[in-house]
Amino acid sequence: MDIELRGVTKRFGEVVANADVNLTIRAGEVLGLLGENGAGKSTLMNVLSGLYRPDEGEILIDGEPARFEGPGDAIRAGIGMVHQHFMLVPVFTVAENVVLGVEPTGRADFLDLETARRQVHDIKEKYGLEVDPDARIENLPVGVQQRVEIIKVLFRSADVLILDEPTAVLTPQEVEEFFGIVRALRDAGKALVFITHKLNEIREIADRISVIRAGRIVGEGDPKRLDRKELAEMMVGRPVSFDVVKAPYAPGRTLLDVQDLTILRDNDEIAVDHLSLSVRSGEIVGIAGVQGNGQSALIEALTGLRRAASGQILFEDQDITHASVRARHRMGIAHIPEDRQRVGIIKNFTVAENMVLDTYYDERFSSGPQINWKTVNARAAAFAEDFDVRTPSVFESAGHLSGGNQQKLVVARELSREITLVVAGQPTRGLDVGSIEYIHKRLVEARDTGDGVLIISSELDEIMALSDRILVMFKGRIVAEFDATQGAVDKGAVGLAMAGAAA
Numbered sequence: 001m002d003i004e005l006r007g008v009t010k011r012f013g014e015v016v017a018n019a020d021v022n023l024t025i026r027a028g029e030v031l032g033l034l035g036e037n038g039a040g041k042s043t044l045m046n047v048l049s050g051l052y053r054p055d056e057g058e059i060l061i062d063g064e065p066a067r068f069e070g071p072g073d074a075i076r077a078g079i080g081m082v083h084q085h086f087m088l089v090p091v092f093t094v095a096e097n098v099v100l101g102v103e104p105t106g107r108a109d110f111l112d113l114e115t116a117r118r119q120v121h122d123i124k125e126k127y128g129l130e131v132d133p134d135a136r137i138e139n140l141p142v143g144v145q146q147r148v149e150i151i152k153v154l155f156r157s158a159d160v161l162i163l164d165e166p167t168a169v170l171t172p173q174e175v176e177e178f179f180g181i182v183r184a185l186r187d188a189g190k191a192l193v194f195i196t197h198k199l200n201e202i203r204e205i206a207d208r209i210s211v212i213r214a215g216r217i218v219g220e221g222d223p224k225r226l227d228r229k230e231l232a233e234m235m236v237g238r239p240v241s242f243d244v245v246k247a248p249y250a251p252g253r254t255l256l257d258v259q260d261l262t263i264l265r266d267n268d269e270i271a272v273d274h275l276s277l278s279v280r281s282g283e284i285v286g287i288a289g290v291q292g293n294g295q296s297a298l299i300e301a302l303t304g305l306r307r308a309a310s311g312q313i314l315f316e317d318q319d320i321t322h323a324s325v326r327a328r329h330r331m332g333i334a335h336i337p338e339d340r341q342r343v344g345i346i347k348n349f350t351v352a353e354n355m356v357l358d359t360y361y362d363e364r365f366s367s368g369p370q371i372n373w374k375t376v377n378a379r380a381a382a383f384a385e386d387f388d389v390r391t392p393s394v395f396e397s398a399g400h401l402s403g404g405n406q407q408k409l410v411v412a413r414e415l416s417r418e419i420t421l422v423v424a425g426q427p428t429r430g431l432d433v434g435s436i437e438y439i440h441k442r443l444v445e446a447r448d449t450g451d452g453v454l455i456i457s458s459e460l461d462e463i464m465a466l467s468d469r470i471l472v473m474f475k476g477r478i479v480a481e482f483d484a485t486q487g488a489v490d491k492g493a494v495g496l497a498m499a500g501a502a503a
């Protein structure tokens with residue numbers, strides 16, 4: 001099935017998210033869609049998947065104009081989308097989520113769950129998508145939730161698959177497996193649109209690349225011919241540096257001291273197992289590890305979102321093991337959460353409101369019960385400018401910002417207040433190369449001015465580029481430590497430790 005978008009324009013009030021876009025998507029081909037945060041990629045794909053009606057232009061399927069009144073029409077036409085932000089129901093099981101919204105077919109009045117579980121199992125086997133059909137979504141790590149989203153689309157036997165940053169939450173190993181699936185689908189004649197900010201990935205998997213900037217297609221290219229730097233420049237319109245420059249390593253006093261910490265998951269399994277670590281002033285400690293080895297629980301415990309089962313957390317020599325989220329926040333711990341949609345922002349609050357979340361009791365912003373909105377709005381506008389959060393104004397709902405700009409909003413808020421320790425989970429997930437360059441600069445700046453930084457990331461390159469010390473987490477424990485202050489660390493060795501090889 002071939003698709004053609006012709007002259008598609010989509011506006012949100014004053015914002016022109018897509019401007020006169022022409023794009024062809026062909027059967028048996030992977031089209032890579034590249035563009036900065038807020039360029040209009042998701043919007044364009046939401047138009048194609050029937051979620052949004054274009055203001056102008058049309059969609060042709062095999063040359064015939066199609067009209068989608070909603071996602072149901074697009075799905076019936078064979079177009080399926082895996083969304084950038086999961087659209088799963090947290091309290092439902094995997095199987096329940098997969099069948100959700102599928103209409104009754106054939107003789108049965110309803111699609112019974114037993115059949116669904118079997119079909120999920122078949123898809124899972126066929127494509128190697130490991131997931132338990134009976135698991136509840138809320139108990140699954142994000143990486144596994146993404147797999148469920150993929151199964152969901154495959155379950156609806158789509159001919160055109162739109163994958164909006166599907167690898168943002170996958171481990172390098174999962175990405176390779178996932179690429180296997182993508183290639184199999186392509187070879188089976190499906191048309192695929194693949195959105196990612198990872199330039200090496202797009203070069204590896206795409207047959208063709210289209211670049212979108214400020215809503216317009218600004219170029220097309222052959223992924224085999226363009227290198228990372230050329231693609232980056234095409235995207236952001238200026239040269240991008242991939243290197244991180246840091247001041248010499250000069251650590252000070254210990255800020256964070258974690259002693260023998262054990263943390264349980266919701267199902268009482270051990271997530272973090274007698275773990276100890278410390279972070280000093282003026283250093284970046286990076287925790288490398290394949291997702292699902294307890295990193296999320298560790299961050300939650302450090303920031304007060306999850307109880308410690310045993311052990312201690314000291315911050316500036318004070319015991320904060322049982323301190324509240326707000327208490328830790330006020331003590332100067334910044335938190336960049338890995339799941340920005342769940343804990344980072346409140347979607348139907350404005351950008352300005354989100355900028356002062358949890359700071360509103362600060363006397364600069366409020367005098368007594370009154371919040372000084374003038375000050376709040378002015379500060380928010382300055383932060384947004386400072387961190388290049390692309391929004392029409394600070395009065396826009398945070399949920400209307402593009403994914404990457406929501407992330408920048410959280411980072412701006414957390415790094416713009418008085419802090420001494422930054423705890424960051426996947427701080428650059430979903431960001432474009434220009435924004436990553438910027439966030440890295442800010443994290444290094446925090447370190448260079450004496451803050452402690454703890455970064456947990458499944459991007460090994462990110463850990464390698466930023467860290468003074470690298471800790472590897474595996475099955476809830478620190479299994480290896482690498483000193484990155486004495487020259488480059490052997491990436492292969494870190495990778496081996498991540499895979500659980502005895503250090």
Ligand SMILES: Nc1ncnc2c1ncn2[C@@H]1O[C@H](COP(=O)(O)OP(=O)(O)OP(=O)(O)O)[C@@H](O)[C@H]1O
Binds near residue numbers: 041405
């Ligand atoms: N529902 C909406 N209401 C108002 N504005 C919106 C809405 N959805 C998107 N926008 C705006 O449209 C523009 C394009 O956003 P879009 O989400 O398509 O970007 P993107 O290329 O997918 O970015 P990212 O890489 O960050 O995901 C942005 O300026 C965004 O703020």
Ligand SMILES: [Mg+2]
Binds near residue numbers: 042084
């Ligand atoms: Mg997007």
